[in-house]
Ligand SMILES: [Zn+2]
């Protein structure tokens with residue numbers, strides 16, 4: 164849920180007199196590949212006489228019926244919430260609460276077509292727990308406990324279900340990291356499911372830092388291949404990789420394998436794009452996304468889910484200006500978190516929505532079209548410098564730490580731009596324009612306008628490997644594993660081009 168709604172719910176549920184309270188709200192589905200998320204929408208607060216506060220709060224059946232009808236009218240599901248004023252952390256479902264929720268679960272599903280979501284608020288630390296009454300029917304109706312509840316306010320506050328997603332054991336290799344922020348922050352950070360979209364010069368540095376910090380579940384998505392022109396900035400890439408046209412996600416695999424400090428790491432390499440239906444579906448399984456892409460279409464997709472699905476996206480980018488008489492005029496790198504309560508990528512100026520169609524119809528891959536663009540068009544610039552990619556990655560990671568670790572309780576700083584020539588950081592005072600469609604789509608979930616389509620360039624790239632090159636890659640990989648004790652062992656033997 165977004166922080167503004169969470170604040171309103173907490174204000175209602177946590178009473179000054181310390182008594183338990185309750186209310187209803189509505190939810191919308193956001194469906195990933197393996198995960199179903201319920202996006203909490205507006206509360207349906209009790210009217211006079213609809214609920215009673217006396218130790219254990221109770222409500223009149225008319226209130227449940229009214230709230231279920233409101234949800235049905237909005238084509239949303241029903242949520243029942245109550246508080247444990249002195250509770251902390253994930254609240255187990257006791258028998259009384261289970262019976263109370265089961266008693267309205269059939270009604271809720273019957274009227275709305277969606278399972279009832281039950282939620283408990285722990286008053287001590289504003290922790291939420293949740294379950295969906297999605298199994299069985301009638302007297303046999305049963306719930307599935309959720310894995311986590313995410314609230315995106317000034318920072319990302321996640322309550323984890325310690326049974327389904329246990330606190331990871333701190334590893335000796337993580338001591339210095341954990342000393343920086345303590346066990347609890349580490350337990351939250353390590354359990355976030357993080358996707359890095361784009362395994363390029365910025366993305367691969369982000370991947371390494373996340374793995375070293377102990378994040379357990381990291382996925383990397385890219386369909387592109389290593390080329391010789393990438394070797395000046397692509398972390399861990401070798402001449403052999405360029406010769407074999409290795410998928411960039413193979414570099415991510417190598418980096419993750421070497422850098423991971425988590426006890427039970429889960430790494431996923433996805434040779435797809437967020438612009439493809441399967442890519443979007445995979446994206447919705449994650450708690451947070453790093454946008455290390457540089458084209459308008461993937462940015463549009465990420466901007467869409469940042470609001471429609473309340474999925475925080477950490478985006479940034481690098482722009483270099485060559486001097487007209489040679490030399491460098493300046494370099495800029497930007498970083499920002501986009502999701503509810505923050506300006507979107509289109510309004511910040513990170514991409515122009517009218518360019519999305521140019522990418523979808525293939526114009527951006529047409530050399531004739533590109534040659535016709537002005538020399539300073541963001542669609543044709545291709546300068547890049549390794550040191551500055553690292554700076555851009557660092558700016559993204561700083562936003563991540565502000566959002567998740569929230570030093571001194573401060574969240575992410577808003578959009579930042581750093582300038583190399585003067586070494587200044589600008590806070591960009593931007594908000595979404597009136598009528599911004601992204602800001603208006605908060606919580607749309609599965610009702611979002613579908614930003615995906617078949618992706619011709621990704622299809623071509625995946626189909627471009629000859630059988631010989633695939634065979635050679637897998638042969639070298641197995642030799643590498645068997646004989647040289649490391650993914651880069653054999654690569655080091657290949658002499659540099661002189
Ligand atoms: Zn209770």
Ligand SMILES: [Zn+2]
Nearest residue numbers: 507510595599
């Ligand atoms: Zn906007």
